[in-house]
Amino acid sequence: MRIQETINGNIMTIRLTGSLDDASSHMVESRVNEIMTDEKVGEVNFDFSDLHYISSIGIRVLILAYKKAVKLGKTVIVTEMSDKVRIILKMVGILPIFSPGGVKK
Numbered sequence: 001m002r003i004q005e006t007i008n009g010n011i012m013t014i015r016l017t018g019s020l021d022d023a024s025s026h027m028v029e030s031r032v033n034e035i036m037t038d039e040k041v042g043e044v045n046f047d048f049s050d051l052h053y054i055s056s057i058g059i060r061v062l063i064l065a066y067k068k069a070v071k072l073g074k075t076v077i078v079t080e081m082s083d084k085v086r087i088i089l090k091m092v093g094i095l096p097i098f099s100p101g102g103v104k105k
Helices: 022-036 056-072 083-091
Strands: 002-008 011-020 043-054 075-081
Touching: 002 022, 011 022, 011 056, 022 043, 022 056, 043 056, 043 083, 056 075, 075 083
Parallel strands: 011 043, 043 075
Antiparallel strands: 002 011
16 A cells, blocks of 8 residues: 655645555554644545555545544545446445535535
């Protein structure tokens, strides 16, 4: 798992490469929690264009990020994703939550 971060104004983009599964979820969850508590960050955009796989524990990381964002008045969006990840998020019914223009707060 590789994590790349870029910030533009108050928007943090987190690009994940590899698989978001049991082996990488703890590292990603920890970093996302740090980012969420940063007062300079108002929106977190996940770029999953190079994410090849997301497991149920990876989905848990996303849902926890969303819940924390709502609590803190922030926004979480998945801006890009591979077809495999899009299918998984759609199957579990959470794709609309993370889509631009969808439920954000």
